[in-house]
Amino acid sequence: MAESNYTESSIKSLSPREHIRLRPGMYIGKLGDGSSPDDGIYVLIKEIIDNSIDEHTSGHGKRIDITIQDDVVTVRDYGRGIPLGKVVDCVSEINTGAKYDSETFQKSVGLNGVGTKAVNFLSQTFTAAAFRDGKTKRATFELGELVEESRKVKTDEKDGTYVEFVPDGTVFKNFKYRLEYVEAMLWNYAYLNTGLTLSLNGETFKSENGLKDLLQDNLSGDILYPIIHLKGEDIEVAITHGTHYGEEYFSFVNGQHTTMGGTHQAAFREAIVKTVREFFNKNYDPADIRTSIVSAISIRVQEPVFESQTKTKLGSQNVAPKGQSIRNFVNTFIKKELDDHLHRYPETAKAIQQKIVASEKERKELSGIRKLAREKAKKVNLHNKKLRDCRAHFNTKHKQAEEATLFIVEGDSAGGSITKTRDVNTQAVFSLKGKPLNAFGLSKKIVYQNDEFNCLQSALDIEDGLDTLRYNKVVIATDADVDGMHIRMLLLTFFLQFFPDLIRQGHLYILQTPLFRVRNKKKTVYCYNEQEKDRALQNLGKAAEITRFKGLGEASPDEFATFIGPDMKLDPVTMAHLHNIDDLLTFYMGKNTPQRQEFIIDNLHVEKDVIETAEAS
Template sequence: RLEIKRDGFIWIQNYSRGKPLAPLKNIGETKKTGTKIRFYPDDKIFSNIEFHFEILSKRLREIAFLNSGLEINLINEKDDKKAKFFYKGGVSSFVEFLSENKTPLHPKPIYIQDLRNNDGAEEFLEIAMQWTDSYNEQILAFTNTINNKDGGTHVVGFKSALTRAINSYIEEHNMQKDLKENLAGEDVREGLIAIINLRIPDPKFSSQTKEKLVSSHVKGWIESVIMEKFKAFLEENPSVARKIIDKMIEAARAREAARKAKEIVRKKGALDSSHLPGKLADCQERASELAELFIVEGDSAGGSAKQARDRRFQAVLPLRGKILNVEKAREDKIISNEEIKNIISALGIGFDKENMDLSKLRYKKIIIMTDADVDGSHIRTLLLTFFYRYMFPLIEKGNLYIAQPPLFRVEKGKQVLYFLNEREMEGFFLKKIKENVEVRTVKGKIYNGDELFYIVQDFLNFKNSLNILQSHGVSLKLINLLLEFGFQEGSYFLNPELLKPLISALNEHFKEVSVIPDPDNGYSILLKEEGTLGNFYLLKQEIIESSEYSRALNLYKKLKDLLTTGFKIGDEYFISLEELSTALLERTKRGYTIQRYKGLGEMNPEQLWETTMDPERRLLLKVTIEDAVEADRIFSVLMGDQVEPRKAFIMENALRVKNLDV
C-alpha cells in the first residue's frame, strides 16, 4: 500500500506482486508531506518471510551513518522493540562508532569532502579517517550506500594517495632521519579506521553482488583529492601529523623486525609447508578437498585425538597452552610465537595477508577442538581472533569450523548417551517424567504424561529466570512482588507519575520506597528493607525490560495457581511445585551413571571418535561473518587493551546470558 501526502492532498494506491490494483486515489486533504509504504512479504516470492530486528538494525544504522542528518526509526510492534538511528556527523560519526573501543591518536576524525561535475554528471565523495593505537586497519568503502566488501578503484586510489601524501610530508619536513626508507602502505595504514562514501551515477561493478567497484575514472579523482586536502590537513595540524607519523615509523620498525623474524624462521623452515611442525600428526590424503586438520588443546587431548582419528584423511595438531592474543601484539611478536608458527606451517598458505595463496591450503576443513569449559572457550576465542585478524580468507571461504565435544556421558546398562551441555542432559531426564508417573493435587486434579512434563519444564525455566535476576542484585522478595503485581511497563520509568501505583504497592512491603533520577535513563526506584541493617535495592528500567524478567512474568502467569499447592504421588506428599519437581527429576536419574568430562583427554579414543571426530555422527559449527563491522567491534572489545568497554559489554549483556559455566 502506497500513501503519499503532497500538494495539499493524500493519495493512496494498493499493489499486489508489483502490479497496481487500482489507479491512484485522492482520499482527502492535508498540510503534511511525505510517503508511507506498507507491505507484507509474500511467501510465494520469498523463501523466508521472517524479519530479524538485529539484521535490519545493522543495515539501517549503516544507511543513517552514510546520510548525515537522516533519521530512521525501526519499530517491532510484536514486542514493542524500538531503535532510532540519527547521526548528525555522518561518516565522521561512523568512524567514531568503529573506534569507540580503541584509543584514538587524535580527538576527531579527519574529514575530507569533494563535489565535482564530471561531463554534466554530479559526483560526490566524502572520506572520514582516524588513527588509533591498534595494529589493524579497517577501511569500509561504499558506492551509493552499497558496501563494496572487496574494495575497488576508490580504495586503491585512497591507499596509494595516502601513502604518497605521508611520504611527501615526511620529506618536506625533514623527518626521514628516523627512517631507512620510505614508509610502506601497511605502515601508513596501521591502526587506521576509514570510511569512503562515494556517490556517482552509473557505477561499474565487477559482479552483480556489487562487492567491488571497477569504475576506472574514480581512482585518479580520489588520488588528487587526498593529495590536496589530506596534505593541507597535515600542514594545518602539525601536532596531529607528528603523532600519526610517529606511529607509522614505529610500525615500519616493527615490520622490519617482523621481516627479520620471518627470515630467521624461514631459514629454520618453520613457516615452510615442506617442513611440517614436529607435533603435527599428518594424514595420508594429499588432496586438500578431502583432508581435515584438528587443532587440539593440549598434549593430552592431542594424544587421544591422534589415536581416535582416521589417519587416512584427518590430521591433528596439538597446541601447548593458550596461544598469543594477537589483538594486543605486533606482527614480529606474532611470528615468533611457537604455536602460531606451527599453525602457519601446517596450513601451508603463508602469513602474508595481502598475498595469501589459498590454492596451497593443505586441508579443506580446519577444525578447532577445545574442551567444553571456560578455559577451552578462552583458547577457542584466542584462535578465532588469530584467524579473523590474520587468516580472514579462510573464514570467507568457509574453511574454519568449531568441534562440539560433549560435556556429559550418561550410562545405564548397555545404553550410553552423550550430551553437549547440562541443559541438554537435564532435558533428556525431564522428558522421562512422562513415563509412568501420575501426580494428584490436594484438590484431586490429576496430571501425567505431556501435561505433567510441561508443568515441570515451565517451573524449572521459571526458577532459572529468578536465579538469573537474583544474581544481578534483585531480591527474590522484590521479584515476587513485581510478578504478583503483574508489572511489565518498562516505559513507566520515564515518567514518575506512571510509577505511583507500583510505589503504593511496594510501600506495604518495604521500609522506604523512593523514586530517584537515573543518570542513564529516566528514573529508578530505591527500596530499603525493614530493620536497622535493612538492605537497599535499586529497581531500574532495564530489569523490567530484560528478557529474563519478561520470561519469568509469562511463566508466573501460567503457573500461578500451582506454585503453592500440595501434590501427591501415591502416598508421598509434596508441599509445593518446587519440591515435586526436584523429586521427579531425582526419580528419573535413578540407575544412571553420570560422568562430566573435565577435558578431551578424559575421553578414550573410541569415545572421542564417535562423539566428536566421526563425520557421520559429529556436530560441527561453521565459522561465518554476517556483519564485518560488528565482528571487528566485538573482537576489539573482548580481546583488546581497553578494559572499560569490556566491562561495559559484560554489564550490558549480563541479563541476556543463557548458558553460564561457573
C-alpha cells in the same frame, strides 16, 4: 557407454521465478543459516531497504521502520509509494521497475529490478502494500505465486511502501536472524545518509556526521590524532591511525557496503601512500604508512559494475564523475584534500610521521627474527604434525575454496578423532600442544619466537595480511570445560592482539560441541544445553542413557562426523558493540586486579552437575 538422450525434450526454459528458486546463489550469494553477516537472509532485508534508500536519496522520505520478530520481517518507508497500478508487477515481474530510468535513479543501489523479486520468490509468504495520494493497494504471495490482490481503497496512511516477508525455510535451512548483523547494516545506511532515521524494533539509527561517526563508533582502541573527515562531490572519506596491527577499511559505492573492496578501495590505499610520501618528501614503505590505519571511503557513480550479483566488490574502472577513471577521481581528491588538511593541522601530520617511523623501526627489527623463524620453520615443517591440511584453500581458485576450514583443537586426542572423520577436501586440523602463551601486551616478535604461534601464523599464511589467508573459516574447537574456555580466551587474545582483521572480516568462529548425549536402543540425540537434554529425555523416555561430554577427545570419530558435518553449529566471533579492545584485554588478560577479582566473585555461577558430581564423590 550408454548413448546420451540429448533431444528437444532435454532443452528446458525456466521462468524467472523458477530460475531464482533453483539457483538462488546467483542472486543473493551464499544461503547460510544466519551465522555470517553475508548470509542470504540478510541480503533479503538489504534488497528491500535499498529500494527505500533510493527513495530517500531522490528526496522522498526521511524515515524507514524495520521490525524482525522471529522469522517475520517488515519494512515500511515513507517515500512516494509504488504506483498503485504496478504493485504486483514491481514485486513479481523481472525487468520491471524505475531503476532503468537514469533520471529517476541516477545512482541507485538496488539490483536493477531483480532484488525485490528475488526476495518474493525466496519467501514463504510475501506481502507488498503501497500508500499513495490517500489510496492503498496490497498484494500477497506464497513462494512467489500471487494468492491475493486487493482493490484500490482509501487510507489515512502516509505515502510510502510496506513490505512483509518470511524467508522460505526449505531454501534457508534452520535459519535464525542475528540482530547485531542487521544493526550493523542499519548503521551503515545511517552513516551514508545523514538526515535519514531508521528504526529496528523501536531502536533508532541516525547519524549527523557521516563517515566520521562510522569511524568513531567502530574504533577498537585509542587513536593517534583526531579523525580526518573530507567531503566532496560524490566522495567522502574519514581517516585516522590507531595502535593495532593491520589495516581497517570501510568502503561503499552508492550506499552499498563493498566488503570485498574493489577499484575504489585500491585507489584509496594507493592515494594515501602517494600523498603522504609527497607531503613529507620521503619514500616511506607503503606498509609503514598504512599499518594501523582505520578509514572509510564512500563514492557515488553512475551505473557501477560489480564483480558479483550481491555487490560486495566494485569492478568498475571508468564510471567516476565527468568520465574520469575511478583511480584518477579518488587520487585527485585525496591528493588535494588530504594534503591541505595536513598543512592546516601540523600536529596531525607530526603524529602520522611518528607512527610511520615507529612502524619502520619495528619492521626492521622483525626482519632478522622473521628470517631465523622461517629457517627454523623449514626444518620443522619436514616433521610438523601440528597441521593436517586439506586440498582446497581460500586463497586459490579451487572450486571449494569458500568451504576451506581450519579447526584449531587442543591436544592429540581431539586432533586424532577430528582428523579421522573430517572432509579431507575442505577441512584442515591444527593441534595445539597444551595451553598457548598469553599474548597480551607482547610485541609482534613473539609471533615468530613462539613455535606454536609461528606455526599457526604459517598455517593460516597471514604474516603479510589476509590477502593470502588459506582458510575461509578458522574454527576454535576446544573442550566444554574450564581448561577449554581458557584456551579459547588465549587464542582470542592472540588474534585480537596481532590479527584483528581476521575477526573484523568474519573468518573466526567458535565450534559449539554438545554437552550431553541422550540415547536409547533406537535413537541418539546430541544436546547442547540443559533444556535440549530435558526435551530429549521426554522424547526418548526417562530410562534413556545420558552421557556428559567433558572433552572432544571423548567423542568417537563417528560422533565427531556429526559435530563437524553440514549441520555443525558455529558461533561467529564479532566485534559488534566492542569499542576498545585494549581495555577489554587489559581487564580479562592483564595482571590480576581487585576489580577483576570482584567481577569474578560477583558473576560466579555453580553449575548443577558440578554440585551433583561433588556430592557423589
